Amino acid sequence: MHDVTGLEQRCADAWPAVVDVPLGRWRLRAAGGFTGRANSALTTGDPGLPVPAALDRVIDFARRNGIRPTAHVVVGAPVEAAVGRAGWRPDLEHPGGVESLVMTGEPAGFATPKRPDVVVADAPFPGWWELVAQPEPTAAQRHVLTGGVTGSGTTKPGASGPGAAGLDAVGFGAVVRDGEVLAAVRGAVVGDLLHVARLAVRPEARRRGLARLLMGGLAAWGAERGAKHCALQVAEHNAAAIALYASLGCVEHHRYRYWVPNHA
Structure with a gap:
């Protein structure tokens, strides 16, 4: 590591x-x-x-x-x-x-098989933006979160984008059921590292295992792109998130x- x-x-x-x-x-x-x-x-x-x-x-x-x-x-x-x-x-x-x-782990350890309700798209889409930032993101939010992906930001789940400058890949993950985005996350691959950020679940959809499901799908996506390690940052007071990541095999690397x- x-x-x-x-x-x-x-x-x-x-x-x-x-x-x-x-x-x-x-x-x-x-x-x-x-x-x-x-x-x-x-x-x-x-x-x-x-x-x-x-x-x-x-x-x-x-x-x-x-x-x-x-x-x-x-x-x-x-x-x-x-x-x-x-x-x-x-x-x-x-x-x-x-x-x-800063917690680290191995994507292969918690990757899950593909499912129709778990999407990792090549470009962001409206429901994804709503959960990870806001429905109409600012220019700075677009830059940071897309990592160089261009386009209108209105791509639908599953559509392809042009990729990210300076990164090996950026993925916009979501759990989508009945056309609604219930959970969202951002993944970026840099060399052999999958960086995970902005994991969010709609309040009414919490405690249904969606965060774990989405992390498994994102891990599989990252592993397919050569990621052997993952890293994420989480506030020390966010006990629920820390417990989730620990249950996936992630451990504290530093603070x-x-x-x-x-x-x-």
Whole structure:
């Protein structure tokens, strides 16, 4: 399995920001405020200059792109103490929670046979958008979630799309019954890694095993495209999701927090 830096870099590739500028091995990312991962500086590796100076670059970048200065910091990494000494603090007000787990597993271990009600399409479609973002997604949401897939976003389940620039594949998964999307998820394959995100189930359809069913279909899709490992990020307070992923054989790989300047 990948080390922490390698895994974080692949997860960043799978979740493409609108603006992604290297600072040594760091990545300065912005996407109109849509998700913390796409609007923070990934601080794995050497930025090529002292950490305080690198964080000044993070602040300048954030101001230029109209987002809050934020650093994505792996818990326990050497850079964590340096970020704190530079006058930054964990973002206790972050909507997704202060700390997230990165969990990993093997898609082959929970892949399930194809079923007519489980779709992994090559392009997003209206019911999928409604569950994972909003019925009329913003330009930033389209960019991050499609990973470069073009088109109107009104493709019907099962239709083909042109693929994703910079990624081996992007899949838009859903459980569709009687023409209604009951559950949705996004999968992206980067090398041998399947990145899983935005798993959602309609409130009225919960506790029917749809999330597990959809994860099995997405795992099979990823395995068919060469994915031997999977990774996903989940907030530490989301006990139900953590339990689901653990039951599929996923385990905690590491954790990360978002940090912001003390004056922010």
